[in-house]
Amino acid sequence: MTDATRVVAGTELPAAGTWKVDPGHAEVGFVGRHFLLTKVRGRFTGVDATLEIGEEIEDTTVRAVIDMATVDSGDQTRDEHLRSGDFFDVEHHPRATFESVSVTASGSEATMVGNLTIKDVSHPVALAVEYLGHARDPWGNDRAVFSARGKINREDWGLVWNMVLESGGLLVSKEIELVLEVEAIRSV
Template identity: 35%
Template sequence: MAKWKIDPTHSEVQFKVKHLMITTVTGYFKEFDVEAETEGDDFSSVSKIEFSADINSISTNNDQRDTHLKSADFFDAEQFGTLTFTGNKYEQDGDDYKLHGDLTLRGVTRPLTLDVDFGGIVVDPYGQTKAGFTVKGKISRKDFNLTWNAVTEAGQVVVSDDIRILCEIQLVKQG
């Protein structure tokens, strides 16, 4: 069995949401962790994938918006400080992969399937074995009790329901 941990300097976790239904705002978590266990030295058989993100590390490059996102209107970081995803099945789907698991956000747990592009495994110049992944998915924020909304005078919704997830993940095999 091999254990893998996140390489935080070569990884990022983003989310994208429509604002006023005309532009997309990108946010990300600055503090997150991923741990994985594989039966062998590759990802053909994965026995564990666990992800967590610190809600207080959320950033959209706007302090006022970040404060609002951390408030009870959205993530309620004071009461629900961590977002988690526990993978329970990783399977090949043609040239790509699917990661099935449970996402817990704001105290609500729902099943989630993510699309995974496996970039491969290489040994870096320092002798570390690394694996790379691009992970994509979409959730309905309302499924997780993220229901705050406002409507403009013209009837436009301020924040879309769909949240797109995009992660670039690099894992390091542990010695």
Template identity: 45%
Template sequence: MSSNALPEIAGYKPGTYNLDPSHSEVQFSVRHMMISKVRGTFGVKSATFVVPENPLETTVEASVDVTSINTSDENRDGHLRSADFFDTENHPTMDFRSTGVRYEGGEFLVDGDLTIRGITKPVTFDFDFGGFGTDPYGNYKAGATAKTVINREDFGLTWNAALETGGVLVGKDVTIELDLQGSRAAE
């Protein structure tokens, strides 16, 4: 099979899948003091995946609750919610809307528009179908993971502090990872 031929996806069932928030999470990591990484999470507010017969025609819309940011440090989380960073009072969500799906080099890539702090930029997520199956309650589920790296300054998240030893407190590149599960909507 060529690396661009679509793989068989076990249990693949077209339909509309709505977010199961108790089994979904958005994680991020960013360099701190240029020597380590700070990791955190956001709660996913909503997500809808429309999965047609052809996986390359899949569409994704998702909204993340930025006010739910959790880095295991209340003071840092408060600062991240402030106007220095996410300005959650004016921009309480981070939103994604896909513009296309590609299969290249043996991987699915989901292109789309990411909006953070009112600024929309194109991004590409490496996307992995985790699988499909029926839970013990008869609900048909789909799972997926996705990952991208963005430059936070492209989205107006420019606050930083110079360090006496050189470098800055917060790195520019932020890795975003999504673990998502959805339930197939009744037809």
């Protein structure tokens, strides 16, 4: 087995090759605001993602498929509403995808731009990615750990349901923060 990491310009990074996201150790989440005040968090538990880490970090690609029916915000009624035609419409659009198109790296941090497709609508999204390190688990698997964040306007994907409050504000924020914490296992 070759080394799971390498040093690039003085920074330890994952070795080039295929790394598969471990869904049991992946947080693919979002944060919105209720009444434009309270943070409401949710996540998708059904995630299938592969990282092809390039010899040159800029050649790295990511492809992810998200099972939209697995949305979990901690409230069953809200989750059912998110699955409905008002939001994700999982009956007609069961999956969302993310496919990277570019990576710009500096040390252990990078900006990854990719096309996020929800309800058959695609728009570019920029994610600030940080490589947090490597660990070998008790079963001998090499794991690379990443954190990523980005912001989107949900209405760009046709997620426009909302209610105007008596005060004139909106019930649900348009701006959504994407928050990802993932472990990827190296394929041998």
